[in-house]
Amino acid sequence: MTQREQPNILFILADDLGWADLGVYGATDFATPHLDRLAAQGARFTQAYANSAVCSATRFALITGRYQYRLRGGLEEPIAGSNTQGLGLPPEHPTLPSLLRDAGYDTALIGKWHLGHPPAYGPLQSGYDRFFGNLGGVVDYFTHKPGVGEHVPRDLWEGDLPVERTGYYTHVLADEAEAYVRGRQGSQRPFFLSLHFTAPHWPWEGPGDEAVSRELKDLFHYDGGSLRKYGEIVEALDAAVGRVLAALDATGQADDTIVVFTSDNGGERFSKTWPFTGQKTELLEGGLRVPTLLRWSARIRPHVQTQVTITADWLPTLLAAAGGAPHPGYPSDGENILPVLEGHAPAHPRTLYWRYKAQSQRAVRDGDWKYLQINDNEFLFDVAVDARERANLRDRHPDVFTRLRLQWEQWNEGFLPITDEVFTHGLTPDVQADRYVPHSLARKRPSGA
CATH class of the missing domain: 3.40.720.10 (Alkaline Phosphatase, subunit A)
Incomplete structure (x- = not known):
C-alpha cells in the first residue's frame, strides 16, 4: 500500500x-x-x-x-x-x-x-x-x-x-x-x-x-x-x-x-x-x-x-x-x-478480561457470559439477555461460573501483579465517599462500607 x-x-x-x-x-x-x-x-x-x-x-x-x-x-x-x-x-x-x-x-x-x-x-x-x-x-x-x-x-x-x-x-x-x-x-x-x-x-x-x-x-x-x-x-x-x-x-x-x-x-x-x-x-x-x-x-x-x-x-x-x-x-x-x-467476516464471540484494584474487582466476558467479582461478592451474568446485570446465575450454572473464575486466574498470572496499596485517587470522589457494592448486586453489605 x-x-x-x-x-x-x-x-x-x-x-x-x-x-x-x-x-x-x-x-x-x-x-x-x-x-x-x-x-x-x-x-x-x-x-x-x-x-x-x-x-x-x-x-x-x-x-x-x-x-x-x-x-x-x-x-x-x-x-x-x-x-x-x-x-x-x-x-x-x-x-x-x-x-x-x-x-x-x-x-x-x-x-x-x-x-x-x-x-x-x-x-x-x-x-x-x-x-x-x-x-x-x-x-x-x-x-x-x-x-x-x-x-x-x-x-x-x-x-x-x-x-x-x-x-x-x-x-x-x-x-x-x-x-x-x-x-x-x-x-x-x-x-x-x-x-x-x-x-x-x-x-x-x-x-x-x-x-x-x-x-x-x-x-x-x-x-x-x-x-x-x-x-x-x-x-x-x-x-x-x-x-x-x-x-x-x-x-x-x-x-x-x-x-x-x-x-x-x-x-x-x-x-x-x-x-x-x-x-x-x-x-x-x-x-x-x-x-x-x-x-x-x-x-x-x-x-x-x-x-x-x-x-x-x-x-x-x-x-x-x-x-x-x-x-x-x-x-x-x-x-x-x-x-x-468491511463485511468480509461475521461477528464472532470474544473473551475479554479486566481487573481493577479498588474493591478488588475482576471481570471476564466470554461469549455472552460475564463473571464479575466486587470485594467478596461474585456473580455470573448472561449480558445478552440481562444487560442490567441483575440476575446472578452462579448457582444455576456452577460449571460456567467455576470455568470463568479459573480462566481469570490463569489469565492474571501473565501480567504484573496488583500492588498492595489501593490509592484513593483510583476512585472518583463520589465513590471515595462511599466504597460500595451496588445494592442491586450485593448479597450482603461488605464490612466497613
Whole structure:
C-alpha cells in the first residue's frame, strides 16, 4: 500500500462519556446532532468496551494495543498525584503513532495525554510529531489549571514547553484540530490525528461558566453540576467534533479519512448509562461499555456493528487499514476487526478480561457470559439477555461460573501483579465517599462500607 493509498486517521476520544450520552444511544435531555450524523454515516457499535473503567489505564491500552497490566504505569488507576510521579509510557515501547509514523504518516496529538510527564515521558517521546494539549488527567476548562496533585500552575503545553491560551478548553482543542486538518489539504503524506478531549470530565463548567471557574479551589466541586450543566458540556463536545468533521468536508478529505469516536471509560455522576448499571471505576457494564462510532466512507458501509470489541483492538485494526501490522516483539492483545467492519467476516464471540484494584474487582466476558467479582461478592451474568446485570446465575450454572473464575486466574498470572496499596485517587470522589457494592448486586453489605 503506497502513501497515496493510505487513509488519513482521525481518532477522537471523549473523557468519561457514558453509554447513553449521545442521541443515537439514548440521550434525551440534550442533543448531539453532529455525532448522531457521524453514526448514520458509518458503523455504530453496540458491544464496544473500554480496556479499563478509568482513564490513564485505558490510554495505555489504546496507544500500545496491549493490556495495560503489562506496564507498571498501567497498573495505576489512574496516574495522578505525587505517589505516581516517575511513572509513564516507556519511550522505547512501540505505539500506534510510532508504528504509523514508520509507515509514512505524520502524527499529532491534540488534547489529553495522561501517560507520564517530560522529560522522561511524553507524546513527542512516544511517536507523535506534534503535541498540543494537557499532560495530566484534568484541567479547568477556562483557567487550564490542573487538578489536585499536579505540580504546575497550568497544564497546557505545545511540545515539551508550557504555553498560554485563553478560552473554553473544548473550543481551544477544536480550534487546533480544525487548523491541523485544514493545513493537511493537498499533503502527499497521510496523517494520524489523535484528538483527545477532556469533556465531559469534571469540573462542571459549560461554555458560559468562566466566572464560576475562577472561584473554584478544587476542580472537583461536590456542590457543583447538574444534568443541565452536564448537557452543556456534552453539547459543546458535539459542536467541537462537528467543526473538525466540517473541516474534513471542506478540504475534500472526508471520504478517505477513517474517523473513530469513542470514550476512555464509562460515565459518572451526571452521565446516562441506561440500560446498564455501574459507572466509571466499576467493572459493571456501565463502567466499561462505551459509545463507539467509526466512519470510513471509502470502504465501510453504514451499519450497526454487533462485534464485541475492546480499546486494544484499535492498534491492530488501524494499522491494518494503513497497510501495517503490530511490532513483532510487542504483539497486540487486541484483534484486527477490519474484516468484520468491511463485511468480509461475521461477528464472532470474544473473551475479554479486566481487573481493577479498588474493591478488588475482576471481570471476564466470554461469549455472552460475564463473571464479575466486587470485594467478596461474585456473580455470573448472561449480558445478552440481562444487560442490567441483575440476575446472578452462579448457582444455576456452577460449571460456567467455576470455568470463568479459573480462566481469570490463569489469565492474571501473565501480567504484573496488583500492588498492595489501593490509592484513593483510583476512585472518583463520589465513590471515595462511599466504597460500595451496588445494592442491586450485593448479597450482603461488605464490612466497613
